Amino acid sequence: MDNIEKNKKEMLDKKVWAVVGATPNKDKYGYKIWNVLKEHGYIAYPVNPKYEEIEGEKCYPSVEELPEKVDVIDFVVPPKVTKKIIEQADKVGIEYLWFQPGTFDEEIIEKAEKLNKKIVYYDCVLAELTEK
Structure with a gap:
């Protein structure tokens, strides 16, 4: 098994995620991914400085402001935003990063x-x- 497969399996076993680029727009991946994680029993924190909340859940402006340390960050943002968030993730000690296509x-x-x-x-x- 290569590293990516191993990492993927480990990540899917982790239960606390942050979705960077979460959005209330149900047609966008930022919403769909956040929602599917919750449907599958994960704790999924929406992270997007543009929104105060999504469907009644507090939306956080950055990963540094989350109420607990998450296991995995899922990125649904353009590369220039991803680059900044990697540094935040490193600062707060988040080990697992999942980069969506694009x-x-x-x-x-x-x-x-x-x-x-x-x-x-x-x-x-x-x-x-x-x-699954």
Whole structure:
């Protein structure tokens, strides 16, 4: 089993996630991923400085302001935003980072690897959870 598969399995076993780029717009992946995690029994904190809340749940402006340390950050934002959040994640000691398609570039993967993060990329949480 390669590292990505191993990381993916470990991440899906973790129960506390942050969805960076969560949105109240039900047509967007930021909403769908946040929602599918909750439907599957995960604690999923929405992170997006544009919103105060999503469906009555407090939405946090950054991962540094979450009420507890999450196990996994799922990225649903453009690469330039992802880059900033990796630093926040490192500051608060979050080890697992899941990059949705379109949220990363080579520089981001290199940076995450340099910081010794366990990462998944090219895979979609939504696809993983809805296939089960």
